[in-house]
Amino acid sequence: MKFKTAFAAAAALTLATAANAQVGPEVGATVYGPEGNTVGTIEAMQDGVVVVNTGTYTAPVPANAFGEGPEGPIVSVTKDQLNAMMAEQEKQMIAARDAALIENATVLTADGVEIGTVTSIDGDNAIVTLEDGPVSLMRDQFATNETGALIVLATKDQLMAALNGGSVEGGEAMEADAE
Structure with a gap:
């Protein structure tokens, strides 16, 4: 009996993992930050990079930086933090140019x-x-x-x-x- 229960639990875990593997960022989805605030919207996805439009910048974010939150995809930075990172990169690129x-x-x-x-x-x-x-x-x-x-x-x-x-x-x- 214990074998059947363990087998059923393993099967359920495998199905849940497979279902979660299919959930992830999609073009058009709203991206949320660590406090649940909106970070931006996904504009594009290609080759492991997700482009998030914050309204100020379009930021390339590695696809593996996303998790699944209660409302949709989440990242570990706020909109302000992502904008600050992009502003610093822009400043460095302008200085190099x-x-x-x-x-x-x-x-x-x-x-x-x-x-x-x-x-x-x-x-x-x-x-x-x-x-x-x-x-x-x-x-x-x-x-x-x-x-x-x-x-x-x-x-x-x-x-x-x-x-x-x-x-x-x-x-x-x-x-x-x-x-």
């Missing part, structure tokens, strides 16, 4: 193609000399890659399309003027 955006810096595209050299900077405007001549790009169109190299936030094809009167994918127009 500004340190790399200097005269004579080599400029790569987002897909790693060398496209030119920064020839001058005037406020938020940078002149980059390409093979076809100089173009003016705004400071916020630059970043640094994982090795610290200066990149323009477009692939070579996107940049060339924008320079020829098109726009960057996603509708973000590249403000570039041939001189």
Whole structure:
């Protein structure tokens, strides 16, 4: 009799574990913090990363950082804490970009193609000399890659399309003027 009871309990635990394994974050779900307050909404999920929109930032959060709470998915940080982490990362990225955006810096595209050299900077405007001549790009169109190299936030094809009167994918127009 004890064997049947133990077997039934093990079977129930296995079924409950399988059911819980299927529960998890889904696109559109509200994410809650440790005190039950709303942190944000799940916008996307891919490759073990869940993108949470806090209303201020869209923050990538590892999928394994989520638990299941009484109202839905939970994380161990509050909305304010997640926003503060994203603000600090943004500040660091801007500082790295500004340190790399200097005269004579080599400029790569987002897909790693060398496209030119920064020839001058005037406020938020940078002149980059390409093979076809100089173009003016705004400071916020630059970043640094994982090795610290200066990149323009477009692939070579996107940049060339924008320079020829098109726009960057996603509708973000590249403000570039041939001189």
